[in-house]
Amino acid sequence: MKLTPSKLAQFDRDGYLFFPSLFTPxxxxxxxxxxxxLYSRREDYNVREKGKDAVRTNFAAHLYSAPFxxxxxxxxxIEPVQDLLGEELxxxxxxxxxxxxxxxxxxxxxxxxxxxxxxxxxPTERAMNVAIFLxxxxxxxxxxxxxxxxxxxxxxxxxxxxxxxxxxxxxxxNNLIRQLVQRAGGQQGGIVSPKGPAGSxxxxxxxxVHASGSNLSPFNRVSVYLSLCAVSNHIRxxxxxxxxxxxxxxxITCLPDDCLLKDxxxxxxxxxxxxxxxxxxxxxxxxxxxKAA
Amino acid sequence: MKLTPSKLAQFDRDGYLFFPSLFTPxxxxxxxxxxxxLYSRREDYNVREKGKDAVRTNFAAHLYSAPFxxxxxxxxxIEPVQDLLGEELxxxxxxxxxxxxxxxxxxxxxxxxxxxxxxxxxPTERAMNVAIFLxxxxxxxxxxxxxxxxxxxxxxxxxxxxxxxxxxxxxxxNNLIRQLVQRAGGQQGGIVSPKGPAGSxxxxxxxxVHASGSNLSPFNRVSVYLSLCAVSNHIRxxxxxxxxxxxxxxxITCLPDDCLLKDxxxxxxxxxxxxxxxxxxxxxxxxxxxKAA
Numbered sequence: 001m002k003l004t005p006s007k008l009a010q011f012d013r014d015g016y017l018f019f020p021s022l023f024t025p026x027x028x029x030x031x032x033x034x035x036x037x038l039y040s041r042r043e044d045y046n047v048r049e050k051g052k053d054a055v056r057t058n059f060a061a062h063l064y065s066a067p068f069x070x071x072x073x074x075x076x077x078i079e080p081v082q083d084l085l086g087e088e089l090x091x092x093x094x095x096x097x098x099x100x101x102x103x104x105x106x107x108x109x110x111x112x113x114x115x116x117x118x119x120x121x122x123p124t125e126r127a128m129n130v131a132i133f134l135x136x137x138x139x140x141x142x143x144x145x146x147x148x149x150x151x152x153x154x155x156x157x158x159x160x161x162x163x164x165x166x167x168x169x170x171x172x173x174n175n176l177i178r179q180l181v182q183r184a185g186g187q188q189g190g191i192v193s194p195k196g197p198a199g200s201x202x203x204x205x206x207x208x209v210h211a212s213g214s215n216l217s218p219f220n221r222v223s224v225y226l227s228l229c230a231v232s233n234h235i236r237x238x239x240x241x242x243x244x245x246x247x248x249x250x251x252i253t254c255l256p257d258d259c260l261l262k263d264x265x266x267x268x269x270x271x272x273x274x275x276x277x278x279x280x281x282x283x284x285x286x287x288x289x290x291k292a293a
Numbered sequence: 294m295k296l297t298p299s300k301l302a303q304f305d306r307d308g309y310l311f312f313p314s315l316f317t318p319x320x321x322x323x324x325x326x327x328x329x330x331l332y333s334r335r336e337d338y339n340v341r342e343k344g345k346d347a348v349r350t351n352f353a354a355h356l357y358s359a360p361f362x363x364x365x366x367x368x369x370x371i372e373p374v375q376d377l378l379g380e381e382l383x384x385x386x387x388x389x390x391x392x393x394x395x396x397x398x399x400x401x402x403x404x405x406x407x408x409x410x411x412x413x414x415x416p417t418e419r420a421m422n423v424a425i426f427l428x429x430x431x432x433x434x435x436x437x438x439x440x441x442x443x444x445x446x447x448x449x450x451x452x453x454x455x456x457x458x459x460x461x462x463x464x465x466x467n468n469l470i471r472q473l474v475q476r477a478g479g480q481q482g483g484i485v486s487p488k489g490p491a492g493s494x495x496x497x498x499x500x501x502v503h504a505s506g507s508n509l510s511p512f513n514r515v516s517v518y519l520s521l522c523a524v525s526n527h528i529r530x531x532x533x534x535x536x537x538x539x540x541x542x543x544x545i546t547c548l549p550d551d552c553l554l555k556d557x558x559x560x561x562x563x564x565x566x567x568x569x570x571x572x573x574x575x576x577x578x579x580x581x582x583x584k585a586a
Contacts, residue, residue, distance in 0.1 A: 102467045106507060139432045140484045145509065174395045178511040191433045191510060213506045214399060216438065217484060218471040 001079045011084060015151035016194070016204035022076055023132065023199035027260040032134050034067045035096060035222055045243045045274065050166040054103035057167065058096040060243040060270065068096070069266040071132070071224060075254040078228070080203060081128045085230045088251035092116065092127055092235065093227035093244065099142050104215030106164070108171040112227065113206035114158045115170045120245045121236035121285055125154070127229035131202040134222040142215035143193040144202070150180045151205035172209055180209060228252075236287045242278035296376050304377060308444035309487070309497035315369055316425065316492035320553040325427050325491075327360045328389060328515055338536045338567065343459040347396035350460065351389040353536040353563065361389070362559040364425070364517060368547040371521070373496060374421045378523045381544035385409065385420055385528065386520035386537065392435050397508030399457070401464040405520065406499035407451045408463045413538045414529035414578055418447070420522035424495040427515040435508035436486040437495070443473045444498035465502055473502060521545075529580045535571035
């Protein structure tokens with residue numbers, strides 16, 4: 001899974017790379033099978049859609065579910081990100097987003113790094129988003145929309161939207177979206193939506209501006225979103241609970257390539273519940289930003 | 294604009310026909326140019342998106358705007374519908390739907406005839422929907438979604454949804470949508486979204502189940518939706534204001550094919566305002582359903 005120079009150039013230009021069918025149906029099945037039980041739990045780490053019972057996002061499954069713990073250490077996912085960031089990684093955030101049939105709501109236009117900077121005091125953008133499809137993604141079930149090249153703008157202005165959906169998000173102003181889409185080609189390529197079968201993977205830059213529509217179709221669009229951060233770039237504040245922004249900066253060690261299909265022992269530190277300390281938050285930086293910047 | 298036997302067979306099977314670029318850019322421009330002023334009017338016939346100023350739908354522009362009055366009598370639109378229904382037509386409903394950039398909200402899964410039956414006592418399904426794109430329609434600005442063949446089910450159960458959006462709609466149950474999509478091919482063709490340039494036209498059966506997603510893109514998706522009813526099948530109740538469900542059952546006479554580009558005199562009966570009688574409603578049928586059925 002070494003990235004070729006042409007792939008590296010493509011990532012630099014567009015801000016994302018798409019790997020259709022990177023995981024086999026057998027591999028994704030082991031993950032899919034675990035989702036309904038995880039979503040059924042009445043825990044803070046399951047955020048439900050506004051006014052509905054459908055799960056919008058589940059946090060931190062890699063700490064309490066064996067299949068997802070193995071995915072979080074999968075070499076097909078970790079190695080290319082290490083290549084791109086040139087450093088060891090830790091898991092900053094781990095989500096299983098539902099976007100369930102009929103119920104899945106929009107994600108407004110945003111940059112992930114905007115939130116990590118504003119909320120978590122992550123010093124720089126040296127972190128990467130990974131999306132892994134657990135269901136087929138089509139034009140009808142709310143695919144991701146990217147504005148190619150928008151990561152080149154760095155961090156852009158955002159405002160904290162607490163009302164549109166059930167989940168607070170730092171969102172980008174419509175006028176800026178209009179400009180970025182125009183610059184990326186307008187109606188010709190200014191917005192792209194990678195679509196493909198379950199098991200496909202997208203790597204995307206933490207400053208890439210993205211959104212996704214609602215899912216009115218009868219097909220779920222469950223995806224895992226992993227946010228991997230360079231260890232030296234770890235967050236400096238615990239303003240959000242640990243299940244949303246992790247506090248263990250130990251470098252990830254990969255499991256073998258067949259880990260999703262075989263038994264490998266994995267640590268599940270939260271298998272008996274989320275520790276009380278994970279819910280403690282503080283608005284005070286625990287280290288000086290300037291040390292890392 | 295005669296429909297070939299193969300087009301007629303396709304309509305019978307799928308419930309819709311798509312005509313890309315049926316109107317030229319010059320023709321659609323005359324319509325587009327008139328929209329902002331119409332949308333700016335503070336009138337009951339402009340329904341705005343829930344909690345927003347953006348227009349969701351404008352009603353009855355053919356009665357007070359010359360370009361739209363001409364579109365309502367255009368032979369490229371009227372003649373194929375006359376072919377399909379085998380009878381003279383009147384205008385049951387005329388809408389310019391906004392689905393504006395960033396603001397356009399969803400339309401839930403529904404059949405149009407369900408509403409016409411439940412609200413207006415239209416005796417049978419002998420009425421046709423026409424969509425004419427005034428903007429390019431892409432995967433990103435909330436295209437229509439059809440379930441091919443769903444018109445064959447006739448009128449299906451629906452419930453009156455008064456809360457999801459700003460506009461009350463008789464919507465179809467999720468379980469039935471799931472079945473209809475499965476029957477139509479599931480992930481392979483169970484939902485289709487005709488997309489194309491401004492000036493494209495779709496004819497679709499009044500029982501065809503359809504929906505559309507929100508528009509998060511910076512591109513408007515303004516479309517005209519005309520609902521043409523066989524004269525003998527006219528509505529039997531005035532439960533809704535006349536700007537929503539028309540009460541003039543006079544057969545439409547076509548203008549020449551070049552009418553959008555040349556001056557032709559057209560009647561604009563509501564050019565000085567909506568008459569008070571148009572707002573009067575009654576829940577009593579004014580004719581016996583059985584006479585027409």
